[in-house]
Amino acid sequence: MSDKVSIRPFELNDVEKLYQWKNDKEIFKYLGGGYRPQSRYDLEKHMEALILHTMENQRFMIEVEQENDLVSVGVIGLYNMNFVHRTCEIGIYIGEKIFQGKGIASRALKDIENYAKNYLNLRKINLDVVKANEVAVQFWEKNGYKLVGTKMKHRLIDNNYFDLEIREKFL
Secondary structure, three states: OOOOOOEOOOOOHHHHHHHHHHHHHHOOOOOOOOOOOHHHHHHHHHHHHHOOOOOOOOEEEEEEEOOOOEEEEEEEEEEEEEOOOOOOEEEEEEHHHOOOOOHHHHHHHHHHHHHHHHHOOOOOOEEEOOOOHHHHHHHHHHOOOEEEEEEEEEEEEOOEEEEEEEEEEOO
């Protein structure tokens, strides 16, 4: 695998990858929107809106250079941006399982933190993470996101309620 990891805005031809990932319960089980199978049609309609970055939400495809080609491997996004308080929320996942655990998400995170600080003039990033999702908790901890609180029995997953950790990082 190449060391080159990059992020780019969504494009209409990303629908097929997103369709595969969004319909994989293992990937979406712990994510904010939860696992809800989606049709290609619904995803295409949603994608048209995602491509038009709004001032509050921006999503990017994570790509890895492999054999002189760029391979889309995941998604990272900034949400609920508040330009008065200069804060936002963040979400990330690596949808291509063979690329999970290889440091790609951490490199994409550094890129988007740099973008948030230097281009959007944001000062702090917040997130919620399911406490039972140990891999994600370790990821955010390793990347400097401090635990500031817990929402008890807050997220319903497979008919059970799970605690959410509230984490933040000053840029």
